[in-house]
Amino acid sequence: MASNEIAALADGEAGMTVARALQDSLAPGEVAVDVPLASLGRWRIGGPADVVVTPASAESLAAALAIVTRHGARHIVIGDGSNLLFDDAGFRGVVIRIGRALGGVTFRGDGVVDAGAGVWVPTFVRQVIDAGLSGAVHAIGIPGTLGGLITMNGGSQRKGIGENVVHVDAIDHQGGTHRIDHAALDYSYRASRLQRGDLIVVSARLRFDAGDAGAMRREAISILQSRRAKFPKVRANCGSVFVSDPKLYSLIGPPGLAIERAGLKGTREGGAQISPDHANFIVNNGGALARDVLHLIRLARRSVTAMSGIAMDAEVRHLAPDGTMRPAHEVAEQLDERPHTGA
Ligand SMILES: Cc1cc2nc3c(=O)[nH]c(=O)nc-3n(C[C@H](O)[C@H](O)[C@H](O)COP(=O)(O)OP(=O)(O)OC[C@H]3O[C@@H](n4cnc5c(N)ncnc54)[C@H](O)[C@@H]3O)c2cc1C
Structure with a gap:
């Protein structure tokens, strides 16, 4: 070095x-x-x-x-x-x-699966389906690690992986080991106590029900096809930016529809753009800065709040140079108001 x-x-x-x-x-x-x-x-x-x-x-x-x-x-x-x-x-x-090296998967019988935090989610879901276990199919198209999924309570079709987590084995930042049971993980929609950032998930035990592998494979293909049709192609993105809010959902619909109704689909800032394919995605058209993305997050949040009275929270998390990790809308709201030169 x-x-x-x-x-x-x-x-x-x-x-x-x-x-x-x-x-x-x-x-x-x-x-x-x-x-x-x-x-x-x-x-x-x-x-x-x-x-x-x-x-x-x-x-x-x-x-x-x-x-x-x-x-x-x-x-x-x-x-x-x-x-x-x-x-x-x-x-x-x-x-x-945490990468693939920490990603082994072991089937224990009776629907119990032990998995390393680094396993790639689509690989994990395929293995669970092949074992004839149901409950993970909704996560087939999510491009992250199992540790990230468990931390974010990620999923689709309004499901979250937390429903299946029995316990996680984690290390704290001093090297101490902890086994944390489901109840102590405080799961709620796209949230868990693991987002406090004080623990590193090394592995987890999950439990699934028995299912029909053939039917689940067909369902997985159909989920992947519908995601391909709906989500932005080619451009770099981080999936859905905002978490769906039940009140907003009953008033207007999911965040993408609300942002579209606010007239922001396709809006650009620097190299970033509210996706013309799906307004809850922000894409990097090349050379986008974090600042550009934060600007669009603030614009979308404020516009939807003005329209509906409901403030959307970001699912995406921002990492600051000092290590602070927060939902990106909190950082976006603190951007200074001066015009952005892209510099
Ligand atoms: C195209 C696209 C589509 C997406 N679709 C969906 C979707 O349908 N549903 C959905 O829920 N999400 C979706 N996402 C978001 C994302 O894939 C998930 O949140 C995923 O589970 C995050 O995993 P990751 O390994 O990338 O975590 P990262 O993004 O690296 O980290 C996310 C958070 O988890 C923490 N973390 C990560 N690993 C660990 C660990 N081992 N121990 C402790 N903390 C950890 C990080 O500190 C951070 O706070 C999508 C993203 C993209 C790019």
């Missing part, structure tokens, strides 16, 4: 030491320095992260956490970055990225 790359770490000497300690203890492919966050998120937006660790095993994850804790280094956890808006200024600290 070049010394100027090491110097980019926010905490100066401490940062240099933690980067070197990680590189000394983990395999070369597990640690990268000065990584553009745009390369880690589906929106293809974001400045550099000082260090990214992609543990190749649970042991590497534990070793990395022990090092960052010993050095008091700022760190956050991500999966596939499919629900994250990375800041234009990047992140000053260590990103721990």
Whole structure:
């Protein structure tokens, strides 16, 4: 690692030491320095992260956490970055990225499945279907890790994976291990206590009912076809930006329809655009900044509030350079009002 790359770490000497300690203890492919966050998120937006660790095993994850804790280094956890808006200024600290290496799936019988947090959701759902278990099909088209899905209580057709979670095994940022039962996960629509960000999900136990694999395969194909027809093609995006609100739903419909009714479908800011295909998606047409996306989030939220009296909350989370992760609308509402030059 070049010394100027090491110097980019926010905490100066401490940062240099933690980067070197990680590189000394983990395999070369597990640690990268000065990584553009745009390369880690589906929106293809974001400045550099000082260090990214992609543990190749649970042991590497534990070793990395022990090092960052010993050095008091700022760190956050991500999966596939499919629900994250990375800041234009990047992140000053260590990103721990839970990937496929932590993704084994074991069928225990009686509908019980143990799975690693890094398994890709569509792969996981296919395996559950092949095992003749029902309840996961709704998640077939979601392009994230199981750990991200469990944290976001992700799903489709108004279902959430939380319904099937029996417990999660997680590590806190000091390296302590925890088993958290379903009740303590505080699941609600697209939300869970895991969004507090104090725990890293390593694996989970889920339970499903018995089902007809053939019928579920047909259902999965039909869900994928309908998603392909509805959702934006080609352009980088992070899925639905706003969470559906029951009051807004009964008054107007889902967020996409409300944004469309507000006349904003296709609206552009810099390189970002409210998708002309589906107004609850914001696409990166090339060179979009996080600031452009936040501007559109604020515009959509304020316009829908003015029209309906209901303020939509973002499902997408924003990562600030200091590691704060919040629903993106909270950050969008704090954007300054000066005209945006795109600089
Ligand atoms: C095209 C597209 C379509 C989408 N469709 C849907 C959909 O239909 N339904 C839906 O619910 N979502 C959808 N999403 C959003 C997204 O895919 C899901 O929220 C997904 O589950 C996030 O997983 P991830 O691994 O990418 O998490 P990330 O985006 O990396 O992280 C999301 C949050 O989870 C936390 N996190 C991630 N992994 C862990 C872990 N192991 N331990 C603790 N915290 C963790 C992060 O800190 C962050 O707060 C879509 C996204 C895209 C791009």
